[in-house]
Amino acid sequence: MKALITGISGQDGSYLAELLLKEGYEVHGIVMRSELEDQEHSLRRLSGILDKIHLHPASIEAFPSMFEIVQKVKPDECYHLAASSFVSYSFDDEFAIFNSNVTGTHYVLSILKQTAPECKFYFAASSELFGRADSYPQNENTPFHPRSAYGITKATGFYLTCNYRDNYGLFACNGILYNHESVRRGYEFVTKKIIRGAVQVKKGELQELLLGNLDAQRDWGYAPDYVRAMWLMLQQDKPDDYVVATGKLHSVRELCDIAFSSMGLNYLDYVKVDPKFFRPAETVPLVGDSSKAQNALKWRIEKTFQEMIEEMVEFELANYETKI
Numbered sequence: 001m002k003a004l005i006t007g008i009s010g011q012d013g014s015y016l017a018e019l020l021l022k023e024g025y026e027v028h029g030i031v032m033r034s035e036l037e038d039q040e041h042s043l044r045r046l047s048g049i050l051d052k053i054h055l056h057p058a059s060i061e062a063f064p065s066m067f068e069i070v071q072k073v074k075p076d077e078c079y080h081l082a083a084s085s086f087v088s089y090s091f092d093d094e095f096a097i098f099n100s101n102v103t104g105t106h107y108v109l110s111i112l113k114q115t116a117p118e119c120k121f122y123f124a125a126s127s128e129l130f131g132r133a134d135s136y137p138q139n140e141n142t143p144f145h146p147r148s149a150y151g152i153t154k155a156t157g158f159y160l161t162c163n164y165r166d167n168y169g170l171f172a173c174n175g176i177l178y179n180h181e182s183v184r185r186g187y188e189f190v191t192k193k194i195i196r197g198a199v200q201v202k203k204g205e206l207q208e209l210l211l212g213n214l215d216a217q218r219d220w221g222y223a224p225d226y227v228r229a230m231w232l233m234l235q236q237d238k239p240d241d242y243v244v245a246t247g248k249l250h251s252v253r254e255l256c257d258i259a260f261s262s263m264g265l266n267y268l269d270y271v272k273v274d275p276k277f278f279r280p281a282e283t284v285p286l287v288g289d290s291s292k293a294q295n296a297l298k299w300r301i302e303k304t305f306q307e308m309i310e311e312m313v314e315f316e317l318a319n320y321e322t323k324i
């Protein structure tokens with residue numbers, strides 16, 4: 001079996017590649033040309049498997065190069081994870097996000113339809129689809145109400161995926177994944193920011209960690225658990241859409257507490273609130289009901305929030321010098 005992963009160098013792409021290798025797949029990935037020139041940093045998450053995977057340089061916004069790669073690889077499964085993934089509320093970023101997330105997704109789907117119609121397709125949708133939700137927990141039937149350019153692009157990708165499934169018979173699935181973290185998370189996300197900050201405090205290199213709303217809550221899962229759900233979706237008899245979430249809410253404050261106290265520190269002595277990091281608040285929390293995935297895919301969560309944060313702290317302490 002051959003799998004093609006767009007966004008293979010990211011957190012999810014790298015864990016998924018490892019899982020697929022274990023399952024005996026030939027794994028191909030699409031990376032940006034600039035990433036190949038700066039492997040040590042850009043491909044650091046793939047360092048353990050670089051000699052086992054096939055990387056192809058291309059931009060998902062460039063139709064001809066994407067077409068050529070899909071035609072050459074002829075994948076059995078395609079996991080489309082590449083996207084501008086950080087939720088920005090900045091107007092300046094909107095056009096770039098639309099280009100990569102909407103046009104890129106449309107290109108991949110149309111290329112599969114033309115060159116590999118039997119290929120199963122996974123789209124990385126997101127809890128940001130629900131945005132300003134009216135009710136919680138959200139499930140596959142909850143109306144979408146995205147409130148950022150990122151959320152809108154993910155909603156569009158979701159509908160594109162449904163359309164290629166319904167109109168062209170592609171085996172195409174949407175995974176509506178809630179936040180999922182790991183040692184490979186980028187520093188712009190609050191989990192990694194807090195853990196890095198706590199470790200810097202511990203090392204005596206930081207006196208104050210500036211954060212936004214400490215009472216903001218998220219449904220935070222563990223990335224390796226979530227990539228297993230992606231793979232399971234494509235192993236079913238029929239394509240479908242699934243919410244993947246823990247169903248549990250934790251606050252930024254709790255996250256600080258676990259991270260600092262695991263190193264014998266009190267977060268209240270170091271964490272300060274800076275309105276610069278505030279986001280538009282949710283009136284209804286984003287928390288997912290993954291009953292469908294649990295029943296149909298037999299998907300289970302293997303690591304708790306606390307275990308995940310402690311693992312991230314341990315990793316950060318061990319790799320502090322080499323900013324991972």
Ligand code: GDP
Pocket residue numbers: 086087179188189190191193210211212213214216217218252277278279
């Ligand atoms: P998101 O769900 O994609 O926005 O993931 P993030 O990890 O960026 O943010 C998770 C939550 O943490 C959001 O509700 C933010 O409002 C909250 N938060 C509080 N302080 C900060 C901060 O300093 N940086 C970030 N990124 N988020 C923060």
